[in-house]
Amino acid sequence: MRFRLDVDGEQRDIEVQPIAGGFVIRIECAEYRARTRLAMDYVDVRIGAKTQRLHLQGNEAFLHDGIHRVRLVEVSEEGADVIESRPSGPGAIVDVRSSMPGRVVRVAITPGAHVRRGETLVVLEAMKMQNEIPAPGDGVVRQVAVSEGETVTADRVVASIELRGPSAS
């Protein structure tokens, strides 16, 4: 199950997978094994060696460190794209997105170009570090959505690739 949770004004994409006695919670690549015990008006959650008791009331979560305002955020179509796994297989058109906010320092492709899986499409730079965005599979570039020198946010579409061969995802 995936949803987007807003805690005290900060949104996080969350994936929950049930396991015996609890859940595996994934938040942006971090992973927590939570054991839960449900009572009438509270839930005990154990993560690691620490047990926390939570009272949920309306959209507030009461924890020993105070009250947190909790909201489940409606996942829009566009947002859903980000969290849902992307289409794969020959013929599929895949949007390739930026891994981090930064500046586009190099665009290595033009529309119509053939690319191989792993080939660098775009190079982003942030905080003196360069990050190469690779092609998710063999295919043809359908669209290049960024240009050199431009500043992009994270998860922004930088290119679209029509897959011809095996995909990475």
Next chain:
Amino acid sequence: MFRRLLIANRGEIAIRVARTAREMGIRTIGVYSEADRSALHRRAMDETLLIGSALPADSYLHIEHVLEAARVARADAIHPGYGFLSENPAFARRCAEAGLVFVGPPPDAMALSGDKIAARKTMAGEGVPVTRGVDRPLRTVNDARTIASEIGYPVLFKATAGGGGIGMSRVDRPAELAAAFESARGVALANFGNADLFLEKYLRRARHVEVQVLLDSADGVGFVERECSVQRRHQKLVEETPSPAVERSLRARLIETAVRGLRAIGYRNAGTVEFLLHDGRFTFNEVNARLQVEHPITEMVTGVDLVRQQIRIAAGDDLEISQSELRRHGHAIECRVNAEDPIRNFLPSPGRIVGYREPTGPGVRVDSGVAAGSLVPPYYDPLMAKLVVHATNRKKAIEVMRRSIDAFEIRGVHTNLPFHRALLGKSVFVRGNLWTTMVADLRIAARLRSRGPWEERVAAIAAALVASGRVARGPTFPLERPSVARWSLAGRRERLSGGGHAVSPRRRW
């Protein structure tokens, strides 16, 4: 003494320099780029001037713009901090020509330090032990191959004009040499405008140890060594002083060598000599001709304000301490807090900081360039803050650091605090068994799963929501209720929070 000091930097170091300048009764003038309009360092200064657009080359690295700001603000001296223009001899010369005092070494000493081969040769001439290698640029791949086989693999290519660990490339086998040579040349050319390489024997499991030195025209003081072996891609992450691997007689030799070496190149002001420590022997690595990021740990164990001494030396005043008066107490550790995600291979994480709380308490110092609401721009270094602790011994310093890491709350951007937490929990670190590739060798970041107390709370809330069936119907199930007014919420939070220590929930509610 100076009356108006221009601080040609941003972030935590600009703020740190401004603090000392203010204590000395000097008016502080800051500079900022368009990306730093709302930056915290502007608030630490008496005046600030805009020096250009977001890219460093158009602002903090732009010599003309910085000099123009100094002229407009009628500054009589410039402190460059670290990075940016701090080790640029051309800038130091231009300052002198413009009648400004540059708070740093003389341009010639700086130029010599920046030329890795010249520095190596000069040090060797002074009897400072150097790592086996060549003292001239490599001409061709075959030249490199001949020397590498004489020295024996593994070897390390270094850029003559390099710095900050950029352009270094380790070669383990002859077959890898040609490709490494070409790529290191390319990197050196792109970053320093000079493709020249030299090579040295690569020392496995070496420690990085360095000596802070202060030199004025008459006196020189060498400080107790700092160990900076915890690195990733040649970037320091954790520093401590003293080194757990250095005993008294070795310390005396390191300090004596560092002071003598810097004197030999005509150095003045604050500088650092870096060494590699290997099998109980040390060899010269390089000179850092500036104030270093990790200088606060030296200040913590000696009580000496290094920036104050820098400014005094630049103004022609005497050092306020001498080698014989210098005392040290206890142990200090620094963790660099970067806007990087250690769970995603240290991916840069610029953005808006929505929540921020620093650890406090005895022995804790935070040199920070950010606060709640700060924007961490993607254009500059990822360093947001330095968490520095001091205690009577190493074991206690580690304990203070662990609780300080847990108490450091930064939300809105990812930080490398989870990495620091994991590192300080490792028995190998606690034993003081450190080496420069330990972060990669031990796969410390690769084994990270958790981000820390805040994310754990979010995970617990998510688990509780799912367990109680509140999200049984999928992602769009609304969880709404009339919102509480902000003041009443704040009041309640105040009553319930009680300083963050764990009291059993039952007693609270």
